[in-house]
Amino acid sequence: MNFGFTEEQNLLREQVARFMQEVCPISKVREVAQSANGFDAALWQRAAELGWLGLTIPEKHGGIGLKWIDLTVVLEESARGLSPLPIVSQALAAAAILRCGTASQQAQWLPPMARGEAVYTLALYDDPNWIDPAAVTLTAKRTQDGIVVNGTKAFVCDAMAANYYLIAVRVEEELALTAVPRDSVSVTAQPCMDTTKPMASVQFDEVSLPADAVLPLSTTDLSYLTDLGAVAITAEMVGAAEAALHMTTEYAKDRIQFGKPIGRYQGVKHRLADIYVDVESFKSLLYFAAWTVDDSPDELPRAISLAKGYASDAFAEIGIDGIGLHGAIGFTAEYDIQLYLKRSKWARPMYGDSDYHLDRVAALGGL
Amino acid sequence: MDFEYSDSEVAFREEVRNFLRENLPPKAERDRNFLSTWLAEVRARGWVGFSWPKQFGGSDGGLIEQTILKEEMALAKAPPLGSSFMGLAWVGPGIMQYGTQAQKERFIPDILDSKVTWCTGYSEPNHGSDLASIQCKAVRDGDHYVVNGQKTWTSGASWSDWIILLTRTRFDADAKHQGITCLLVPMDAEGLEVRPIENMAGDRHFAEVFFTDVKVPVDQRLGAEGEGWSVTVSALANERSSIGEVTAMFGKLDTLKELVRSTTKQGKPATQDLKTRRTLAMFEAKIAAMKYNGLRYLTKQINGEPLTSETSVNKLHRASLEIEMDDFAVELCGQAGLQLPGGDNAIHNGRWAKASLSWPNVVIGGGTPNIQRNIIAERLLGLPKD
């Protein structure tokens, strides 16, 4: 029985933390987020060299062959500094290819992903707020040598940065994933709250895709990939929420009003204590969920729904109170706490909001 | 990270389970002697004071085995392992750490053998959260202290044999927590009077305890004169993992789910009510969080890292769940939820109604939520003190 991290995982954590401080501080994050594609190729290459892009890709495909609990360390630590790197998108696409792809598709697509030469993203649902196979509505027609896709995938993360899209489609009542290169679709960036998590719509105009670019997607696969998405997002929420707590706590120690640091007043300190309780708690739930991915997959659905069900609303409140406890300065664009509020809003619906996850907990618990 | 247990830990769990199968009959089949037999049996196995050093009659049990023992006992809804909860929880550990050899020999075996029951005389009418300000006075007179003053909210005072008492021996100390002295006093001492207090649920668990010229021999002082505050603090820090509580709370959640399955709300099955489903799921998330928080803190302890005030995190969850879960059941059942044990339509024989009047046992008794928040804010987040 050991619910702690290994020496290697602790070193990985330190490595990511150093990277965020030295190579990708918040000034850099802001710069990347304001750039046209919200993407910085040089940072991406650095991440590839450090092995983070192939962390969960098997060694035979050029990756490091580690587990989701290791990826969790990278996501948590990089989200502390609101990293704009599309590591979540890349990792989810890799997981989809590993789960649904043939041996030759894996051999073809995974090595360039691990090397950072390809940026992939995954888009499952078309409905903005529904986790269900029926919420995949983009249709494709089967042809002699593949499929033809017509229509729009409205919500695609990191779509401006990606050069491949792994898109869920409905082919004559069956679900499938299809790998689409950037140059065969048109992509429109959407103005969104959290510019460190760029979102775009991807439009398909009679796009023909060969049979070897199509992967079967069962409803179990869909549910599994959704759960992995929730693991990844919640891991980022842990790091970001802890950073927001830290930033607000430090401010409360320094800011003097009525002759005392505001952190002495219980209206402030007790709210910070409650935030500490929440972050500790969804962190513990998330670590367990991330562990189940590779070591006890049967437990994953309940474990991740407990974690994301708790975290989604708790982090949203932390985002709001982070600003409130700063006062007006927290409202200014220049001050960083507001970036965390935006992240909390972004993370809330991703791969299921608290209503979805808590209702699923109830269902899995026999209600 | 792994959740596997070693072979010897698995074997230990099996041993506990086998024992429970053989020695814990269903409630209806328990006779008058059951409890004393039970206490003797668990004592014979070394499970009372399981973590205490062997030299004091404990078993030097490891952290994981302790967790397994607590978990299995809670799963089986077994009675406590000793008759003196406070004796085992902090009086015994306090005596082992601060007591003289003679005190250890005199008091420890009786706690382990469930021969003596202890109560705790810390709180006073004017000093609850601010415990370090207590005023109950002890004056040295030769080989005795003479105690005058009052304690209150003393749980179990009516049926306890001994009290661990915080007194003030100096009134001119620089800091209020200096000048506090800890005494061990028999409840039948002359000049000691117990007046039970009825609580809102109708129970008489706690009491006022009055001291009028009570003579306490100096050899019943625990720790040095003026060292009473350290004795208290380190004794209270002895509380360990919350796994027993967590297991019991998962059990309570299961009972709540059964209740929801058999209840209607506005004429429809309560299982279809979204708020009901969500509330239960959030209970489950918080209890699970307590479990995994506990395991993370346990791992820290196993690795030799000191635990500071992390246990306050689970205490806050426990406090809010204690109120919310019973309250949820009562509200779910409408007017039937209001009926106490004995009512024709009482739910689960009035268990929830009664419990919804008893939450202060947990929520106030062990230090209030506001005090836990102060602890987290000041010790874990480093915010300035009140």
Ligand SMILES: Cc1cc2nc3c(=O)[nH]c(=O)nc-3n(C[C@H](O)[C@H](O)[C@H](O)COP(=O)(O)OP(=O)(O)OC[C@H]3O[C@@H](n4cnc5c(N)ncnc54)[C@H](O)[C@@H]3O)c2cc1C
């Ligand atoms: C069922 C039960 C059993 C008990 N058993 C025992 C026992 O066996 N032995 C024993 O010694 N004591 C016992 N107690 C007493 C218990 O320890 C005290 O009730 C507790 O410490 C709170 O003290 P108080 O009741 O005086 O409330 P107070 O300290 O007066 O607090 C009143 C309110 O003010 C708040 N408050 C106080 N100080 C602060 C602060 N600095 N910041 C913010 N809020 C604050 C509290 O949170 C609370 O809400 C028991 C209590 C109960 C309810």
